[in-house]
Amino acid sequence: METKVGYFASLEQYKPRDALEQTIRAENVGFDSVWADDHFHPWYHTNAQSAQAWAWMGAALEATKKVFISTCITCPVMRYNPAIVAQTFATLRQMYPGRVGIAVGAGEAMNEVPVTGEWPSVPERQDMTVEAIGVMRQLWGSQEPVTFKGKYFTLDKAFMYTKPEDEVPLYFSGMGPKGARLAGKYGDHLMTVAADPSVLKNVTIPNFVKGAADAGKDPAKMERAMLIWYSVDPDYDKAIEGLRFWAGCLVPAMFKYKVYDSKEVELHANLVGHDTMKENFMVATDAEGLIKEIERFKAAGITHFCLGNSSPDVNRGIDIFKEVIPAVKD
């Protein structure tokens, strides 16, 4: 499968219009795709943003010519109703054929708790996500009104009038082994986040492949996409520190416990050391360093990279891909 290189537009880190300028620049440099984080609260407090991803996507699709644009990722089960998620992405894909995708996952406390007060366990949210996908697919695919009474969601003669010509490609986020199996079974493609390449190769991807095979799909035709942040700067230490905004993502407790105040996330993020950041993010002083980092994850089985640019000089962090993209394409 051809390697794809995507740009993660970081709506939590940059003002929406700045993320839009970056997106236009990334398309011109040759990125295959653009991905938008779908958040309510951000992963850092100081100087943070948190624009609504779907509103931003409409503007980004109109401002670009051909690049594929998706969320990364939308949790379709708590603050959003899955029928409205389905309607939104069907509308976008009808307007921009072939260019719109969605990635879904079981959610994060910082996005759901502030506006619902609820925080079910991981297994329950995974179960809700699977049911939500069923709701979305029924609405996308049905030529008749749909009535459905599930454990979590209900449709009563619901009909989607505005549909695209083909279904919206759905990336399913699996970070743990069970999540990866569900991704294979219910998603069109895998979305995951950077982890030790040996974990990706020996745990995440095999579980994804098993889930797909169990569902009678051909896993070889399914992408394995991964979100990872990078920072590039001639001064290596400055490059590492550029990634501080995202260091909270490296604290496992953020996914397990009900932490939803960005100021609290920031306190954790500020305790993460440079060694941990170096191991989990891509840090480089030049294009060659970035190419090496991407090749490490390609060897682990990743086929689509969603690259979050946290470089001190953001435009340099985009333009350097003129050299990187041709080198990492098969």
Ligand SMILES: C[C@H](OP(=O)(O)OC[C@@H](O)[C@@H](O)[C@@H](O)CN1c2cc(O)ccc2Cc2c1[nH]c(=O)[nH]c2=O)C(=O)N[C@@H](CCC(=O)N[C@@H](CCC(=O)O)C(=O)O)C(=O)O
């Ligand atoms: C927590 C793991 O669950 P999993 O389903 O695998 O992954 C969850 C994530 O997909 C979501 O949190 C997702 O919403 C995060 N996310 C995101 C994910 C991604 O791959 C790329 C980009 C993004 C950006 C983004 C996200 N979310 C948003 O809302 N918005 C965004 O923009 C996991 O570890 N699962 C394990 C099982 C864990 C479990 O059940 N633990 C039990 C206790 C077990 C024990 O202690 O013994 C528990 O916690 O109750 C698995 O195997 O699946």
Ligand SMILES: CCCCCC(=O)CC
């Ligand atoms: C381990 C990182 C998971 C990604 C979390 C996120 O919400 C990024 C936008």
